[in-house]
Amino acid sequence: MQSITLSLRGMTCAACASGIEIAVWKLDGVTSAAVNFATEKLTVEYADISIGEIIDTIERQGFTATIVEDAPPDVIRDIIIPIGGMTCTSCSQALERAFANSPGILEASVNIATEKAAIKYDSEAIRLSGIRHIIQKTGFTPLNAESAEGERVDENQLRKEKEARTLWYKFIISVIFCVPLFYIAMAPMVPWFDIPYPTIIDMHHFPLRNAILQLVLTIPIVIAGYRFYTVGFRALVNRRPNMDSLIALGTTAAIIYSFYSLYLILQGEHHAVMYLYFETAGVIVTLILLGNFLEAVTKGKTSEAIKALMGLAPKTATVIHDSEEMEIPIEEVEIGDIIVVKPGEKIPVDGVVTLGHTAIDESMLTGESMPIDKKVGDQVYRLT
Numbered sequence: 001m002q003s004i005t006l007s008l009r010g011m012t013c014a015a016c017a018s019g020i021e022i023a024v025w026k027l028d029g030v031t032s033a034a035v036n037f038a039t040e041k042l043t044v045e046y047a048d049i050s051i052g053e054i055i056d057t058i059e060r061q062g063f064t065a066t067i068v069e070d071a072p073p074d075v076i077r078d079i080i081i082p083i084g085g086m087t088c089t090s091c092s093q094a095l096e097r098a099f100a101n102s103p104g105i106l107e108a109s110v111n112i113a114t115e116k117a118a119i120k121y122d123s124e125a126i127r128l129s130g131i132r133h134i135i136q137k138t139g140f141t142p143l144n145a146e147s148a149e150g151e152r153v154d155e156n157q158l159r160k161e162k163e164a165r166t167l168w169y170k171f172i173i174s175v176i177f178c179v180p181l182f183y184i185a186m187a188p189m190v191p192w193f194d195i196p197y198p199t200i201i202d203m204h205h206f207p208l209r210n211a212i213l214q215l216v217l218t219i220p221i222v223i224a225g226y227r228f229y230t231v232g233f234r235a236l237v238n239r240r241p242n243m244d245s246l247i248a249l250g251t252t253a254a255i256i257y258s259f260y261s262l263y264l265i266l267q268g269e270h271h272a273v274m275y276l277y278f279e280t281a282g283v284i285v286t287l288i289l290l291g292n293f294l295e296a297v298t299k300g301k302t303s304e305a306i307k308a309l310m311g312l313a314p315k316t317a318t319v320i321h322d323s324e325e326m327e328i329p330i331e332e333v334e335i336g337d338i339i340v341v342k343p344g345e346k347i348p349v350d351g352v353v354t355l356g357h358t359a360i361d362e363s364m365l366t367g368e369s370m371p372i373d374k375k376v377g378d379q380v381y382r383l384t
Contacts, residue, residue, distance in 0.1 A: 003044065003045045004046070005067075006041070006054070006065040007040060007066045008035065008041065009064040009100070011035075011063060020042060020063060023060075024042070024044060024057060029047050029049030030049060031047065033045075042065065066103065081116065081119065081142050083116065086110075086112055088112070092110035094138055095140065096109070098135075098138045098238075099131075102126065104126030139231045160296060160300035164296040174224045174225065174282075174286040176220075177217045178282045181282045184201060184210065210273055211265050214258075214279065215258070218278040221286060222255070222285065225286075225289055227244070228251075228288065229244075232245040232249070247284065247285070252281075255277075257275070258277045258278045261275040314347075316328060317339050320338040343358070347360065347380050347382050350382055352379055353378050357374060357375045359372065360374055365381060
């Protein structure tokens, strides 16, 4: 008798789960089949039947199944992919839904704060290039992948700094055109201020000149914020709207209506100059670019803090091997190793006390300022 767990894709309700259970139960050699709809997993106990027959049966029901457990170690892989272009939780949720609907991806978690996706995937069902394609299709940019065991903080920091500089340049360009645009559109609206206004572009005497000038000043601002439109409308097409979709829809509506007003002005209806909203789109894009720049700077500082914190973590561990103590890199520690932690040293990895007793400062984890006593059988954790 053997047991295996399969990851299912395509279920939408409890009836789907029940149908899979019944279909698998009917197979000769299957003694037990249980589907967890919440986790989308199928646990099967079987004998005298191949895994391929079980998977074929599930696929004939219209679903997709991939092996989660009992797979060769080189088949199931973990990867961390930094992702560029995310601006809000809707972006991360859209990516998670895209991953969940992709055969071969067993688990996927997207962290908007670190802008990384942690993915467990079946390398026989999907390649890394396929995962990158999913990210690009959703409207984001996959960056250099990292192993799940470690993150290249330095590279991430450089990327954050470059992103912040790019956003700053875009913001400056946007401000250069937004200020005169706002002045031209709004100065005549505040007659109680003695604001000088060139007669040559006065909206009441030369409405067409005024409208065309506003359009010319709006175009560079839209170009500076083009990413809002490419990502936002792509998310709408994929039926996964996010914050960029809201910006793109709002500003596009203002621009389209302004084009209609410009058309009316060309037809001789000069009062339509009062219904130009080019400055609305320009100001929105400019302010959002500023917000994105401040966000990028904040995330860059967070990366610096993470780097400093990681620098405090132990780089090596003392392991007992053949009755001798050996100092090895943290990455080489395996499950089941016996690690020696001497007084004053930090806990290098999570584990269980097998011999001795001590008191450990776990304030970073629990908030408790007093050291916590540890004895045989107690859990200890790597805190940095």
